[in-house]
Amino acid sequence: MALNRLDLNLLHVFDTIYREGSLTRAAKALHLTQPAVSHSLSRLREHFDDPLFTRQGNQMVPTPLARRFLESMRPGLTQIQSAVNQFHAFDPTSQRKTYSLALRDVLESTFLPQLMQRLDPFPELEIVSQRIPRRDMETQLAAGKLDFAVDVLLPVSKQTAHELLRRDRLVVLARAGHPLTEGKLTMDRYIAAQHVLVSSRTEGPGIEDFELSRLGVQRHIRLRCQHYYAACRVVEGSDLLLTMPETYARIIAERADIRILTPPADLPDLDVHLYWHKAYEREPALLWFREQLKHIA
Secondary structure (H helix, E strand, O other), X not given: XXXXXXXXXXXXXXXXXXXXXXXHHHHHHHXXXXXXXXXXXXXXXXXXXXXXXXXXXXXXXXXXXXXXXXXXXXXXXXXXXXXXXXXXXOOOOOOOEEEEEEEOHHHHHHHHHHHHHHOOOOOOEEEEEEOOOHHHHHHHHHOOOOOEEEEEOOOOOOOEEEEEEEEEOEEEEEEOOOXXXXXXXXHHHHHHOEEEEEOOOOOOOOHHHHHHHHOOOOOEEEEEEOOHHHHHHHHHOOOOEEEEEXXXXXXXXXXXXXXXXXXXXXXXOEEEEEEEEHHHOOOHHHHHXXXXXXXXX
């Protein structure tokens, strides 16, 4: 396994297959044909005397040896790539690039329309938006499987950088004609109503409930569901109230018979942060894209 017998270009191919999980997608990312990528993988398999990746459905899953090798190799490969990138500016008008983002459903609705409008002059740029468990965010950023994540403020390690993109206040939604849309929404009227809570968890309070608890009141959660769009549909056809971020609420209200009300208390703002791994933060293509995200935020 002497290094002088291994073409270092193969390491880039290995890293891309690992990141993309597919020979087809790796070939596209590398601007190579699939047979060329397959040939490179064969050479790597021969060199390491290991299959490195096994096919499971449409995915190329790394073997234990491949995972160990990547963990050892990636810091050095990243350092080399960063050094090279310093001498190559990114031109979005002519270079092809696929950006991978982690977004929650509500953030997809507010970020993607503006992002795609901003990227309209650059047809070679592609976006992959996905929802991942928060516990996996840092791992996927470190592995290069994600370029950026957009989420609420989360505890992260020193290797993950982040910055505030925007603050979103919470508002209350009710159907048109709801008795609570007449006059001021007081705390007594808010607490007397039944509510929808949007959460990926099956139990526990929402962010607004912490402030209500501090004020010594508790609301009645009639329904818990996973998505704001579904919650808005429920609110539109019932007397339930929904407390949610204002930006997405206004998008929904444009197409639904729903009214937006001011909460009866100063609820905490929702801080939305942009996350990335420090190992890649000097890459010109990622620096450019980060500026686009900050602009639309």
